[in-house]
Amino acid sequence: MPLLIPANAPDLPMKHIISLLLENEAGALSRVAGLFSARGYNIESLTVAATEDATLSRMTIVTTGSDDVIEQITKQLNKLVDVVKVVDLSEGEHIERELMLVKVRAAGKDREEMKRMADIFRGRIIDVTDKTYTIELTGTGQKLDAFIEALEEGAVLETVRTGASGIGRGERILRV
Amino acid sequence: MELTGAEITVRCLADEGVEYIFGYPGGAVLHLYDELFKQDRVKHILVRHEQAAVHAADGYARTCHKPGVCLVTSGPGVTNAVTGIATAYMDSIPLVVVTGQVPTHAIGQDAFQEVDTVGITRPCVKHNFLVKDVKDLAVTMKKAFYIATSGRPGPVLVDIPKDVTTARCEYFYPDKVELRSYNPVVKGHSGQIKKALGLLLEAKRPMIYTGGGIVLGDASADLAQLVRALGYPCTNTLMGLGGFPATDPLFMGMLGMHGTYEANMAMQHCDVLLAVGARFDDRVIGNPKHFFQEDRKIIHVDVDPSSISKRVKVDVPIVGDVKEVLGEMNRQLAAGSQKPDAAALKAWWTQIELWKARDCLKYDRTSAIIKPQMVVEKLYEITKGDAFVTSDVGQHQMWAAQFYKFDKPRRWVNSGGLGTMGFGLPAAMGVYLAHPDSQVVCITGEASIQMCIQELSTCKQYRMPIKIVNLNNRYMGMVRQWQEFFHGNRYAESYMDALPDFVKLAESYGHVGMRIEKPEDIEPALKEAFARKDQLVFMDFVTDQTENVFPMVPGGKGLSEMILV
Ligand SMILES: Cc1cc2nc3c(=O)[nH]c(=O)nc-3n(C[C@H](O)[C@H](O)[C@H](O)COP(=O)(O)OP(=O)(O)OC[C@H]3O[C@@H](n4cnc5c(N)ncnc54)[C@H](O)[C@@H]3O)c2cc1C
Ligand SMILES: Cc1ncc(C[n+]2csc(CCOP(=O)(O)OP(=O)(O)O)c2C)c(N)n1
Ligand SMILES: [Mg+2]
Numbered sequence A: 001m002p003l004l005i006p007a008n009a010p011d012l013p014m015k016h017i018i019s020l021l022l023e024n025e026a027g028a029l030s031r032v033a034g035l036f037s038a039r040g041y042n043i044e045s046l047t048v049a050a051t052e053d054a055t056l057s058r059m060t061i062v063t064t065g066s067d068d069v070i071e072q073i074t075k076q077l078n079k080l081v082d083v084v085k086v087v088d089l090s091e092g093e094h095i096e097r098e099l100m101l102v103k104v105r106a107a108g109k110d111r112e113e114m115k116r117m118a119d120i121f122r123g124r125i126i127d128v129t130d131k132t133y134t135i136e137l138t139g140t141g142q143k144l145d146a147f148i149e150a151l152e153e154g155a156v157l158e159t160v161r162t163g164a165s166g167i168g169r170g171e172r173i174l175r176v
Numbered sequence B: 001m002e003l004t005g006a007e008i009t010v011r012c013l014a015d016e017g018v019e020y021i022f023g024y025p026g027g028a029v030l031h032l033y034d035e036l037f038k039q040d041r042v043k044h045i046l047v048r049h050e051q052a053a054v055h056a057a058d059g060y061a062r063t064c065h066k067p068g069v070c071l072v073t074s075g076p077g078v079t080n081a082v083t084g085i086a087t088a089y090m091d092s093i094p095l096v097v098v099t100g101q102v103p104t105h106a107i108g109q110d111a112f113q114e115v116d117t118v119g120i121t122r123p124c125v126k127h128n129f130l131v132k133d134v135k136d137l138a139v140t141m142k143k144a145f146y147i148a149t150s151g152r153p154g155p156v157l158v159d160i161p162k163d164v165t166t167a168r169c170e171y172f173y174p175d176k177v178e179l180r181s182y183n184p185v186v187k188g189h190s191g192q193i194k195k196a197l198g199l200l201l202e203a204k205r206p207m208i209y210t211g212g213g214i215v216l217g218d219a220s221a222d223l224a225q226l227v228r229a230l231g232y233p234c235t236n237t238l239m240g241l242g243g244f245p246a247t248d249p250l251f252m253g254m255l256g257m258h259g260t261y262e263a264n265m266a267m268q269h270c271d272v273l274l275a276v277g278a279r280f281d282d283r284v285i286g287n288p289k290h291f292f293q294e295d296r297k298i299i300h301v302d303v304d305p306s307s308i309s310k311r312v313k314v315d316v317p318i319v320g321d322v323k324e325v326l327g328e329m330n331r332q333l334a335a336g337s338q339k340p341d342a343a344a345l346k347a348w349w350t351q352i353e354l355w356k357a358r359d360c361l362k363y364d365r366t367s368a369i370i371k372p373q374m375v376v377e378k379l380y381e382i383t384k385g386d387a388f389v390t391s392d393v394g395q396h397q398m399w400a401a402q403f404y405k406f407d408k409p410r411r412w413v414n415s416g417g418l419g420t421m422g423f424g425l426p427a428a429m430g431v432y433l434a435h436p437d438s439q440v441v442c443i444t445g446e447a448s449i450q451m452c453i454q455e456l457s458t459c460k461q462y463r464m465p466i467k468i469v470n471l472n473n474r475y476m477g478m479v480r481q482w483q484e485f486f487h488g489n490r491y492a493e494s495y496m497d498a499l500p501d502f503v504k505l506a507e508s509y510g511h512v513g514m515r516i517e518k519p520e521d522i523e524p525a526l527k528e529a530f531a532r533k534d535q536l537v538f539m540d541f542v543t544d545q546t547e548n549v550f551p552m553v554p555g556g557k558g559l560s561e562m563i564l565v
Helices: A028-038 A067-079 A110-120 A141-150 B005-015 B027-037 B050-063 B076-090 B117-124 B134-149 B162-166 B190-202 B212-216 B220-230 B261-269 B322-335 B342-356 B372-382 B395-403 B424-434 B455-461 B477-486 B502-508 B519-531
Strands: A014-023 A045-050 A056-065 A083-088 A094-105 A124-128 A132-139 A156-161 A165-168 B002-004 B020-023 B043-046 B068-072 B095-101 B127-130 B155-161 B168-170 B206-210 B234-236 B251-254 B272-276 B297-302 B316-319 B388-391 B440-445 B467-472 B512-516 B537-542
Touching: A014 A028, A014 A067, A014 A165, A028 A045, A028 A056, A028 A067, A028 B117, A056 A067, A067 A083, A094 A110, A094 A141, A110 A124, A110 A132, A110 A141, A132 A141, A141 A156, B002 B005, B005 B027, B005 B134, B005 B162, B020 B050, B020 B424, B027 B068, B027 B095, B027 B162, B043 B455, B050 B068, B050 B076, B050 B095, B050 B424, B068 B076, B076 B095, B076 B117, B076 B155, B095 B134, B095 B162, B117 B127, B117 B155, B127 B134, B134 B155, B134 B168, B155 B162, B190 B272, B190 B297, B190 B316, B190 B322, B206 B220, B206 B261, B212 B220, B220 B322, B234 B261, B251 B261, B251 B395, B261 B342, B272 B322, B297 B322, B372 B395, B372 B440, B372 B467, B372 B519, B388 B395, B388 B424, B395 B440, B395 B467, B395 B477, B424 B440, B424 B455, B467 B502, B502 B512, B502 B537, B512 B519, B519 B537
Parallel strands: B020 B043, B020 B068, B068 B095, B095 B155, B127 B155, B206 B234, B206 B272, B234 B251, B272 B297, B297 B316, B388 B440, B440 B467, B467 B537, B512 B537
Antiparallel strands: A014 A056, A014 A083, A045 A056, A094 A132, A094 A156, A094 A165, A124 A132, B002 B168
């Protein structure tokens, strides 16, 4: 069910996933990162890599802001000379995925429980020692958070997350 | 035939039609200087500090229709130039800044005179490039000129490592470049323009507020046509002065922190506001919350989408070039039959006349001590309103803006966005080179002028007969005024102690110096100065130390909450 927002609701900060295509050139990343810090915009995560077209990079930025702030962010990004295209994926249907590697304590009686938990979240155990498992998990940021929360306190030894990548659903395509 | 990177750079400048390059040599740019030496298409102007090179190129760009170009060496050359670059960036001035860099193999090694130029300047340029391969050099230069001058103009920097200036390749300078990631919108949406015109014609209390975009976009004739066809009041920002003729009866004066009472009141109380090439700066609308206590519809025309709805929400956004959009408005207005609401307009002008009657710019004309306003008024009379006027930053800047009535665009040259003291004199040098047969005046203060005073030497070398009007109040007047109003008269460090004798100083640089202490001497002194056509004259006016700039909208206050004299 869609959330009903009263017409006079204040312009609240919301999470947005912004996708960009930018020239695959030295310095392009620092222009984007510099823009966010210079203008005080928040970055939750930022991922970038080359695309099938080697001259282009694709970047996904997860940020939060009120509608006004998000409007300025997309305009300011568009203004960067290296940026070819910008879309706010959150404006339409989209898919979001993030990869997490998590090293957990897996000794004695915890070992079985840990494997079960990984299975429930469709994680894969990709490295094993006597005392630890390293689990690979993909999903939305929320799912990864949920996994961490589901584990017993003290079970997590180390986590590393890639930040979200996003893509439009169906025929929605971002290309030059 | 293969050319060196240095030859290519200089050839690019010449082929781009660059007349002057303002610069200062150093190790990383020696090959470039060597090539400049061997040719005579591009004239080099040697400044005395890199900040001045950029301000001079900036003053040149502001008053003619070409970008300004400068050349500085790596490291300290670049860091000295940063203030100039940021000044141009804030006011959207097209510049191409060529900087030397350490050789590519030395980059990142903390080499002698190495700084991360692209990193340091990134937040204050429209774009910048580091050229690592000589084969990219010519096309990068073309891109730099294209980006600097198109869309919302701005400074573009090209950083060239020393080994790239000696590497060789074939020279080819493209006529134009296309960038898939950069396509400024020029033509405004005609549906939006129609909507805007509809709103404007229904207005009961209309107001037209225009800024630097009119000047930058060369649209003052189109603006005048629209304003006069509608018969609506028009105000300009500090950057927009001259965009609409100041002597036109529809002109309301400047608005904002030191704008006129009538302009600010009309801005606050209008019901439809047309904003063109202006960016709702905090010095212009005061506290946005207070601004929105009144209900009004806002139409905003700007070539940069990010200027629209940045500080205030607008009802009809129009992204496009001012000249295109105003041209289309004029066409639609002429083609339609609807006319402004004459009765409502009459009532609105009656109100405005009442505000005007407040005479907000009055000052004591009988004072025995020189009032700075009077100096500017006399300057206006003696130059017949036709001089190019540069200014520094402070009270004198505001008096220049209030009392010199600019009827033409590109006559008023000042640092509005960054507010850079030291801008006035070097900017005047660039203006002079762009307009060697015109009167060029720099209105300054005893604090500001000392920030680039060394340029008196450049003025001597190139025989630049600039007239310097120093409104010497022995204070950082603008700072003192804030301290008087908001800090209990505690004049912390705002007194300019140990001032030089400006007359002797000017003379020591080989110029003419004059000190003027009495109001009755203002006019003869100005006349004498302008009669010295071939000489730089430094006029040191000893002015009233206690004079303040009125009206004033204090920080955080609303536009209609002015302090009046
Ligand atoms: C001491 C001091 C006091 C000041 N007091 C005042 C004051 O009282 N009043 C005041 O107005 N200012 C004042 N200023 C200046 C102020 O800080 C701003 O610099 C100024 O108000 C900005 O002017 P602007 O809105 O015209 O914008 P500009 O900085 O001139 O920007 C131009 C706008 O036009 C757009 N544009 C450019 N080219 C085109 C084109 N071809 N087509 C369409 N759009 C285009 C740009 O995108 C931009 O949005 C003061 C500055 C100082 C230092
Ligand atoms: C480089 C720089 N430093 C500091 C300031 C802050 N500032 C603004 S106006 C001003 C005083 C200017 O004094 P003066 O040039 O004598 O002009 P006046 O206000 O007295 O006319 C100062 C210090 C500035 N604008 N620029
Ligand atoms: Mg002073």
